[in-house]
Amino acid sequence: MVVTTARTRTRPPAGRGGRFRALVREARSWPTILMIGLCLLAGIPLTIALTPDQELRILGQHISVGARTPDLSLEGPARLVQIGNTELDIPRLQVVGPLRPQLEMGPVQRNDDAARVLNPDTTAEATAQAVDQLRTGFVNWYLLATLGVVGTALAAAALVGCARVLGILRREKASEHVTVADVWHRCSGTIGRMSLLAVTVSLVAWGVCGALAYTGTMRGLAQVSSLSDLVGSARVTPAPVGPPVFGYAGAVIGDSRAARVGGPPVAGPEGDDVACERSADSLAAELGTMIPGRVRNLACPSATVAQGLRGPQQRGNVQVPAQVALLKQMQDLKFVVVAVGPNDVGWSDLIKYCYGVETCDDNLTRGEFDYRMAAFDRDYAALLEDLAALPSKPRVVVMTSYDAFPRDTDPACPDARGPSYAVGLTQDKIDLLTDRNDQLNAVLRAGAEKYGFAVADPGLTLLCSPGTDGLGPDLQGLTDPFAFHPTAVGSLRLAATVARVVGPLDD
Template sequence: MVVTTERGRPRSTDRGLRPLGRELRAWPTILMVLLVLTVGIPLTITLTPAQDLRILGQHIAVGARTPDLSLEGPAGLVQIGNTQLDIPSVQVWGPLRPQLWLGPVQRNDDAAKVFDPDASAQATAQAVEQLRTGFVNWYLLAVVGVVGTALAIAALVGCARMLGILRRSRSSDVTVADVWHRCSGTLGRMALVAVTVSLVAWGAFGALAWSGTMRGLADVRSLSDLVGASRITPAPVGPVVTGFSGAVIGDSRAARVGGPPVADPEGDDVACERSADSLAAELDTMVPGAVRNLACPSATVAQGLRGPQQRGDVAVPPQVALLKQMPDLEFVVVAIGPNDVGWSDLIKYCYGVETCDDNLTRGEFDYRMAEFDREYAALLQDLAELPSTPQVVVMASYGAFPADTDPACADARGPAYAVGLTQDKIDLLTDRNDQLNAVLRAGAEKYGYTVAEPALRPLCSTGADGMDPDLQGLADRFAFHPTAIGSLRLAASVARLVGTG
């Protein structure tokens, strides 16, 4: 449609695509589009808060990684807020790369569903659906940010454009209102272009993220498939040692601190305070062949079994590294766990305060349990790769007190300055020992290893035969460690399993 102006010149009333096409070719609009793509969308991804979820009893947040300059990159996993891992199996084109935040790991009834054959499939399906919904919610929330940043950039570039027109104008009669009236249509088209480009780009990036994620997850069957595996196994240490059919690795319970010293010490026997009636020594009298004692007090999986351990001036080699130089092994006994979760610290704390079931220590225990779970898994893999493929017997952790402990018992009451252990505290210690044993059993069962369940007479109890507890009490130098009879009972619980695995 064409109309006539005051001066008789025709003026087009077409306000549709033609002005919009001219606007797309204008350099301010091109600059605006570049800012929207390179600044607006990355800023939106960075600032959009992750969506918090509760899946299988765990706190999980779903969002996206902070964009970088690469065209393609992996999705991400952040564990306990400070350990960031790439997920190499999930490669995504574009800046929108999913990320999960996990931890700390919680052990509760909901988490246990994944091990229940009847509930596992449904629990897994619900977890997947929650993750999908969480990311979709994050993505839709980010749309608001995408539109907002697009409009903000359009307004910024539009203001700069108006200021440029004012500076170029030679007439002092031209006002901001005149410029606004002249540019209002242009600014509206700029805003339309900015929002449209942002939404189209966001849709494209979302499609690329979805495609890359689904493609990467297609062949994932385990956590190691998802995040990759990086495990360094201890290298063999020392000369090849023959003549032993079995070996014991572990901590002070297996070394039997407090017992009579070894008659003819060799190697690290002195540094590790190994006793003549240790688990290995007692086992040596019950099974065919010699049994070597590699256990050392204060040993953990990381410092003692899989890594070196410092005992005074002596650097004790990793116990697993010594095992690798024993080609004739038929069985290996493993006694580990309490040092990894700080058991002695927990017991001392319970003796000293009115209640030790507070949120701080509960969180610390859960954190240590999660760390032990990972370290223990690496240890089990190391044992599975031993050259002689020996039978592995994992020893469960024994309880220190009976279920109905008399609070007047000296070992429960503790020193004069201590608050002492109540039944509630003993129940807490029993529950946490059960949690430790659940991890020990689950790992052993996964690899087909045998689990020994030692039945030691706890403190504050006396058997029908009138015998004392099988553990050293507070009056002894090494409280809560096996006595000579206790060490014998440990060995008996293992000996009956040797050769059955």
């Protein structure tokens, strides 16, 4: 009994100096050093990886704010994660330490909130609001992660403390008078000091990480004046293909609407005229009868910006060079007409889908259309930059996409009703197709206006329109070989519209 009493005797409380010296001694002990190393090398990276991102709605876009998973490097860039663009490092924002910001977004949504940043009257306000929301989102994430840092520090202290208690019990297991309560009484102060050291060191280190992240981000943003500055640029313009070409006043690049599939073949075909099914009454051919000088047709069916205009296109066994690559070899051009867009957003797939189902405004096709629109927006911007850099500085005319049906279409119209096995188009479906075509045209116009290019809006008589002028339909119907494509009359009307926009040519 005497021994037990001696072991459990309570020491008088130490003064401030004694508590500080005890804390210093504890900081030098190897279990505490091990615990601090565990907090710094494992606790902070684990907290960064496990802290959930903050979900925000900024300018109509869904954005998640957080930090990228730490690696073994001492310094690294922030990161942008976007659907369709995977993980994109931001080289301008170099951060020392494990805390490197990450934004996740996409696909880009087009709505009224997003349009605010493009409106000169609201750009400054919208930008400031977006920056405030991002700052608040990251601060909230940082505060939430701070709780995680404290939690992992306490967990590390508890783990090492339990190990110390078990070590003492193992060393003194031969003594019958030593109990767990005795050991805990002897170690409680030690464990308390360990916990205090773990939390203090972790919070100081976490504060340093936050300061480094803020400093690196602000230093990088100070050198940024555009989106390209921020994320870098990997744009490669198509290289010229073929020998220099002379003797043309203009050229037409684009898809099957400009190639005029279904028309009479050109007499004496050259180059890829056969592979691209170019007609003798194509947009380029009709323009050549209205404007002084020859007009070269480079358009090809199924062409998109990426595969057709800026990159080569496979047509059967023939690989057609990029239309821009051929365009670059044309000397002294006065104008270039661009007809692109529907293939990039999968327009034919959407129309077929609407013919075959009861309703085609489901969220799956909505998301797919938005994704394709976002991709087209990027590709189209690169195309416009290519056209703006043409050495002859031709006048560029962007042709918008025409609708297939008027908004007040009679569902009983054969072209709207479709084949006997199809569900057909209702007014709601036609409204949906019209609205999405309007979105495509909005992108076409916005890009053209940015570069000072002209825009031509085709004035065609649509399918199922009441009455005609006696010249025949402007668009091929479902019973024709190439539904929704211009007829000979339609091609003539397209050319007349473009010719008015091109205007007189300088000698």
